[in-house]
Amino acid sequence: MNQYDFGIVGLGVMGRNLLLNIADHGFAAAGMDLDAEKAGALEKEAKEGQSVKGTTSAEEFVKAIKTPRAIMLLVPAGKPVDSAINSLLPFLEKGDIVIDGGNTYFPDTDRRVAELAAKEIHFFGMGISGGEKGARFGPSMMPGGDEQAYERLRPIFEAIAAKVNGEPCVTYLGRGSAGNYVKMVHNGIEYGIMQMISEVYDLLKRGAGLSDDKLQQTFAQWNQTELQSFLVEITGEVLNKVDDLTGDRLVNVISDQARAKGTGKWTSQNAMDLQAPVPVIDAAVTMRDLSKYKQERVKASKLYSTAGGEQTTADEEAVIEVAKDALYFAMITTYAQGLAQLQLASKEYNYGLNLEQVAKIWRGGCIIRAACLEDFRQAFSRNTELPNILLDEQIAGLVSSKQENIRKFIKLAVDKGIPVPALMASLGYFDAYRSATLPTNLVQAQRDYFGAHQYERTDREGVFHTRWD
Numbered sequence: 001m002n003q004y005d006f007g008i009v010g011l012g013v014m015g016r017n018l019l020l021n022i023a024d025h026g027f028a029a030a031g032m033d034l035d036a037e038k039a040g041a042l043e044k045e046a047k048e049g050q051s052v053k054g055t056t057s058a059e060e061f062v063k064a065i066k067t068p069r070a071i072m073l074l075v076p077a078g079k080p081v082d083s084a085i086n087s088l089l090p091f092l093e094k095g096d097i098v099i100d101g102g103n104t105y106f107p108d109t110d111r112r113v114a115e116l117a118a119k120e121i122h123f124f125g126m127g128i129s130g131g132e133k134g135a136r137f138g139p140s141m142m143p144g145g146d147e148q149a150y151e152r153l154r155p156i157f158e159a160i161a162a163k164v165n166g167e168p169c170v171t172y173l174g175r176g177s178a179g180n181y182v183k184m185v186h187n188g189i190e191y192g193i194m195q196m197i198s199e200v201y202d203l204l205k206r207g208a209g210l211s212d213d214k215l216q217q218t219f220a221q222w223n224q225t226e227l228q229s230f231l232v233e234i235t236g237e238v239l240n241k242v243d244d245l246t247g248d249r250l251v252n253v254i255s256d257q258a259r260a261k262g263t264g265k266w267t268s269q270n271a272m273d274l275q276a277p278v279p280v281i282d283a284a285v286t287m288r289d290l291s292k293y294k295q296e297r298v299k300a301s302k303l304y305s306t307a308g309g310e311q312t313t314a315d316e317e318a319v320i321e322v323a324k325d326a327l328y329f330a331m332i333t334t335y336a337q338g339l340a341q342l343q344l345a346s347k348e349y350n351y352g353l354n355l356e357q358v359a360k361i362w363r364g365g366c367i368i369r370a371a372c373l374e375d376f377r378q379a380f381s382r383n384t385e386l387p388n389i390l391l392d393e394q395i396a397g398l399v400s401s402k403q404e405n406i407r408k409f410i411k412l413a414v415d416k417g418i419p420v421p422a423l424m425a426s427l428g429y430f431d432a433y434r435s436a437t438l439p440t441n442l443v444q445a446q447r448d449y450f451g452a453h454q455y456e457r458t459d460r461e462g463v464f465h466t467r468w469d
């Protein structure tokens with residue numbers, strides 16, 4: 001009784017791997033799953049000397065954990081989380097901590113925090129990134145909840161997290177649903193970067209005629225440069241994989257209809273609520289949706305011939321260099337959008353986020369880890385209130401040096417009729433953000449014309465209405 005340091009409910013791949021990671025670091029861990037096979041398999045997977053227990057009984061599970069307890073749920077987001085909480089509740093005691101480690105929609109976490117607080121139980125929403133491997137050998141973790149209660153979780157979480165320069169990729173992020181919110185935006189950025197990488201790949205392949213070998217080498221080589229990042233790295237590996245059935249590259253025989261579980265969409269939806277512009281993420285969500293209209297796209301492809309189909313005359317290496325700069329520029333502006341959304345959300349929801357800490361724990365373990373995260377961390381260490389990293393002088397230097405090439409890249413895509421909406425959105429956002437004046441004065445005038453919505457003037461205080469006709 002009461003001998004395990006930590007408990008995990010849900011022994012799917014993520015739950016099991018995280019539990020074994022915890023055991024590897026010398027903690028005693030108990031797991032619960034309604035599937036007896038999964039619960040039973042756990043003990044067999046543990047190494048000798050490790051204290052690991054699997055059970056199907058909520059009562060046995062809860063009673064096996066040291067009080068005050070720390071129990072993490074790794075079950076699908078939504079109803080399964082409420083069911084798991086309800087199955088534990090009869091056995092939980094005051095002061096226990098329940099952590100939801102899934103990709104939960106943040107308002108659900110706020111509701112659960114309040115419901116469990118009424119029973120004096122702490123509830124944490126914690127985004128976990130890094131996939132199966134990350135869970136097993138070091139994820140990035142984004143916990144939000146009660147700060148004092150976090151201190152009890154800290155030793156275990158810091159032990160199992162990925163490390164960058166010896167620093168764990170986990171830290172207390174903020175109140176309430178802060179952890180789920182940060183993970184949601186992490187995923188929005190993930191969608192944006194994945195989409196932009198696929199656009200660059202498309203233009204290099206169809207527009208510049210790069211061979212599969214050259215494409216693979218290009219991404220592998222880029223990963224040795226300032227583009228160094230998990231998503232660029234795995235792109236090189238994905239492009240290298242040969243299909244057992246056809247002998248072709250596997251990527252060439254994968255259907256182009258993308259799926260999504262919803263986190264990118266939530267990022268865009270909530271960004272609209274906060275009036276946080278995140279056009280790259282919006283474009284990435286839209287492109288996954290558009291990809292599903294396969295039959296319509298096939299019909300339309302026959303109706304409309306390709307614009308400007310002439311072959312690229314520029315030499316291959318020059319196009320690759322332009323593409324590299326374009327991707328770097330676009331990656332930075334995508335992080336800029338997501339991080340700016342976090343600044344706004346922190347104020348709106350009273351999370352108390354520190355963006356330097358967010359950038360710090362995204363440097364390793366997670367899907368959007370990249371060399372540039374250290375530059376962002378430094379930018380926020382110079383100014384924690386920075387509303388947008390594009391306003392930091394050092395980041396401005398990085399972005400400015402790539403401006404010319406993203407313009408060239410987009411021109412090439414436009415000439416060839418190859419869709420690059422996320423890259424275009426990154427440049428459009430940048431050009432609008434750096435514009436001291438925008439043509440929205442005209443929008444205001446139109447609103448006042450047809451709806452008497454009034455406008456402000458640049459030369460005097462007050463609100464005005466004009467009879468335009």
Ligand code: 6PG
Nearest residue numbers: 129130131187260261262263367
């Ligand atoms: C991570 C990933 C992970 C998951 C995505 C996939 O950080 O480890 O983001 O959470 O793979 O949710 O999302 P989609 O299915 O929506 O692409």
